[in-house]
Amino acid sequence: MKQATDFIVCEAVDYGRAALLRLRSQDPLPVIKPGQFANVRVDGSPSTYLRRPISIHEVDYASNDITLLVQKVGEGTKRLAGMKCGEKVNLVFPLGTGFTMPSEGERVLLVGGGIGIAPLYYLAIHMNVEGLKPTLLLGGKTKDDLLRLEDYQKLGDVLVTTEDGSLGEKGFVTAHSVWNHREFDKIYVCGPKPMMKAVARLADEKEVWCEVSLENLMACGLGACLCCVEDTVDGHVCVCKEGPVFNIRRLKW
């Protein structure tokens, strides 16, 4: 069941271009699936009138904590990322449908670009619980974009690309050598749209099952306003409700 709940910031880590916020609720959390998101109210300014959709990065049911990884893009995300411990923030969650979990024994690749790595963390945790160790291919402009790398390394085999070559292989995630010598049964992608399209093309060529997580502009987050639609083989569908995760076969990319 969806809810609108006040959380208190209980941990805030500033990474410069992004920040990690650990938020605590007084009430038990509902079940949250990897790939689902929260619509976050940023109070206090006419330029942050609507909520901001942010993926669930991590969940701790024992202490009722949700962690978000927020990249400072504009007003809203800057304010959010600047929140201090003890401050209050309201979340409407859990929204969307989330990723399809792989089956036992499948070889999975998670591809993240920029802040798109955020939901993959929670996804990888779930895979670990199911006994799967995913390969994570994470890309950034520079090494500073690759947040919490040591933590990701605990969840699977981490491969890195940076556009400036400051870490891992130089170039885009689609240029990484792993594509030439490893095979996968399922690929999960989240990142900027051009990057997701490029990975989707690769997956399509290799005829590998692939899901991408879209970041369309949203208003309600509940499937009510029809602002966030993506053009699919079934027509315009709401990314907030039927997505944000889509199998690439459904998209008209």
Added chain:
Amino acid sequence: MTIDLGRGLVLRNPVMTASGTFGYGEEYTDFVDLSELGGIIVKGTTLNPREGNPYPRMAETPSGMLNCVGLQNKGVRYFIDTIYPRIKNFDTNVLLNLSGSTLEDYVRGAEMIDTLDKIPAIELNVSCPNVKQGGMAFGVTTTGISQVVSEVRKVYQKHLMVKLSPNVTNIAEIALAAEAAGADSVSLINTLMGMAIDAEHRKPKLSVITGGLSGACVKPVALRMVWQVAKAVKIPVVGLGGISNAIDAVEFMLAGASAIEIGTANFIDPAISVKVAEGMKEYCERHGFQRVSELTGILDA
């Protein structure tokens, strides 16, 4: 808290949710007990299915938003066969917002809706600014509105609410024409035509360049129009545009509204509609009004 808008449309309280912002009500049942609302007005429906405009369909603006959804919906037939059975037993008034691009579309749609027991009223949308033939052509002239309202009136027996466009020079004139043509009530305002530009990329932010402005920023304009229309017509006026809390709602009542609708504010707080209903009750108690209907038009001006 009861409000009688006439011809069988009786609301438990003055608060309804605005078309296009509340889906079919189902999207909000985790947050709102629908039986605590006067009514819900479902998404704008047209005779034939519409895919709506391409993405991007929204842009945030200071204290508001622009949208150009373009009446995406699956058509009246689909509504009757698939959606209506799911929502007809909601313990509140379910109104259908009917839109069209030709006179025949409106009339055929209204005839079909007339057969639905649990839909006590149509909100006739002659004011959608987001599609080329979204009915706004009908809503911006007195002859256009007379024509569509009188034709629909002939085939529709229940409460006919006509939703007015603010994109006109004299809204009172349009409201009078709707009243004369047989409307049981008028609701206003629909969105104000607007535009947003991404200067960095020198591109419009909306796929079809212009869109409809809504949210807190439109409230002063909406309030003025409700006041002008309420002075002009005798039928009940339903006020909306930027209502974000109970005091905003009370202001619309004072300006002459008999009931109100909440739109964009549902996106910010999905439970706002019931909070507004509670807050209006509290206002009445605090100021010694027995009935919320006493607030209508008592602005001390």
